[in-house]
Amino acid sequence: MGHQEYSSEFKNQVVQFIIGRCVGIVPPRGTLKEAQLKFRISLQTCTRWWNAAKKQQQRGQSMQLLDRILNKIKFRNMYNTIHIDEKWFYMTKGAQRFYLAPGEEEPHRTLCRPLFGVNGEVLFDEKIGIFPFTKQVPAKRSSKNRMAGTLETKSIESITKDVTRDCLINKILPAIKAKWPDGATKVLKIQQDNARPHIKDNDPAFKEAAQQSGFSISLVQQPPNSPDTNVNDLGWFRAIQSLQTQTACKNVDDLVNAVVQSFNELQPQTLDNVFLSLQGCFxxxxxxxxxxxxxxxxxxxxxxxxxxxxxxxLEVPVELAMQTIAYLRDQGSNEGLELIAQSLGL
Known part of the structure; x- marks a missing residue:
C-alpha cells in the first residue's frame, strides 16, 4: 500500500480537535488515541502532525498547518445590526402590541450591544426605542372620568403592512438616525422576523427613507421559525415583561407608561448577556x-x-466551522461559501 496523502484542511481538523481538548496547552492522556480513532488515521501520523504543530508554534512560524490554530475564529461583533420585533403586553383587560427596536453602537463601530468603558461604566445603553401601536380617538360618550370628545388612547387592532411601514419610516428610522454617533458606520441592517405584516427591503417608500442623511439601511429577514436568532425573543421580552407586570394597569395609557418605564429601567448588562446568548445559539x-x-x-x-x-x-471552534462549511457544501448550498471559507482562513 502506497503512502496516503492528506489535505492540509484534513490535517488542520485533526490538530484543531486535539487543541479543543487541551487543558492549558497539554492534551489529556488518551487525546491522541481519540483523534486517531475519530479521523481513522494511524497513531503515528496523528502524533507526527501534533508534534509538527507544536514545533511551529514554538518557533513562531506561520505555516499552513498552523494558520488555523493561531487565527482564532470569533463572531462578528454585530455593531451594525439592529433587531426589531413586536410583543403583546397584557393588562387587566385587553392587550397592547409594541414595536421594539433595540440597537446600539460603539465609537467607530455600530452594534446592538451596550458599550462599556474601561472601568465598566456605561457609555451607550444600546436601546434605540420602544414604539406602541396606539392611536388617539375622541370619546363617543361622556362618563365620570371624561367628557365626550376627549381624546383617548386606543390600540391599533389590525397591524397591516401600511402600519408597520409607517412605524419604520416615521418612528424607528428617525430614532436610529438621532441616536447614531458621529463617526460610526452608517451602513446598517435591521433584522426582522417573517411575520406577514412586515414589509420587504425592496419597499420603495422604505428604501427612499433608509438612504437619507448619509445612511444606508437595509431590511434583512431572520431564519424562519428561529426565535433564538432574535435578541428580543431570546431574552429581552422576558426581562421587560417581568418588570412591566409589577405595575397594575387599568387602561392603555397605564400600560404604555409601565412598559416604557420598564424599557428605560432595563440594565445594559442584561442586554449584553442576551447578545452573547445569541452567539451561543448560533x-x-x-x-x-x-x-x-x-x-x-x-x-x-x-x-x-x-x-x-x-x-x-464568543470564539467558534475551527473544527465546528469546518464541519459546517463541509455540510453546506454537501447540501449544495454553495452561495458565498468560498468567500466565507477564505475570510476564515479555512
Whole structure:
C-alpha cells in the first residue's frame, strides 16, 4: 500500500480537535488515541502532525498547518445590526402590541450591544426605542372620568403592512438616525422576523427613507421559525415583561407608561448577556446542522462578568466551522461559501 496523502484542511481538523481538548496547552492522556480513532488515521501520523504543530508554534512560524490554530475564529461583533420585533403586553383587560427596536453602537463601530468603558461604566445603553401601536380617538360618550370628545388612547387592532411601514419610516428610522454617533458606520441592517405584516427591503417608500442623511439601511429577514436568532425573543421580552407586570394597569395609557418605564429601567448588562446568548445559539444551531433540536446554552455570564472574564464575542471552534462549511457544501448550498471559507482562513 502506497503512502496516503492528506489535505492540509484534513490535517488542520485533526490538530484543531486535539487543541479543543487541551487543558492549558497539554492534551489529556488518551487525546491522541481519540483523534486517531475519530479521523481513522494511524497513531503515528496523528502524533507526527501534533508534534509538527507544536514545533511551529514554538518557533513562531506561520505555516499552513498552523494558520488555523493561531487565527482564532470569533463572531462578528454585530455593531451594525439592529433587531426589531413586536410583543403583546397584557393588562387587566385587553392587550397592547409594541414595536421594539433595540440597537446600539460603539465609537467607530455600530452594534446592538451596550458599550462599556474601561472601568465598566456605561457609555451607550444600546436601546434605540420602544414604539406602541396606539392611536388617539375622541370619546363617543361622556362618563365620570371624561367628557365626550376627549381624546383617548386606543390600540391599533389590525397591524397591516401600511402600519408597520409607517412605524419604520416615521418612528424607528428617525430614532436610529438621532441616536447614531458621529463617526460610526452608517451602513446598517435591521433584522426582522417573517411575520406577514412586515414589509420587504425592496419597499420603495422604505428604501427612499433608509438612504437619507448619509445612511444606508437595509431590511434583512431572520431564519424562519428561529426565535433564538432574535435578541428580543431570546431574552429581552422576558426581562421587560417581568418588570412591566409589577405595575397594575387599568387602561392603555397605564400600560404604555409601565412598559416604557420598564424599557428605560432595563440594565445594559442584561442586554449584553442576551447578545452573547445569541452567539451561543448560533453555535448550537451549527452543531445540529440548522435544526432546532438543541438546548439554550448557559455559560455562567454573571460569574464571568464579576470576575472580569466575560468575553466580548464568543470564539467558534475551527473544527465546528469546518464541519459546517463541509455540510453546506454537501447540501449544495454553495452561495458565498468560498468567500466565507477564505475570510476564515479555512
Amino acid at each position: 453555535m448550537e444551531i451549527m452543531k445540529v446542522q440548522g435544526h432546532n433540536t438543541y438546548k439554550l446554552p448557559h455559560m455562567g455570564k454573571a460569574h464571568l462578568r464579576r470576575t472580569n472574564q466575560l468575553p466580548k464575542d
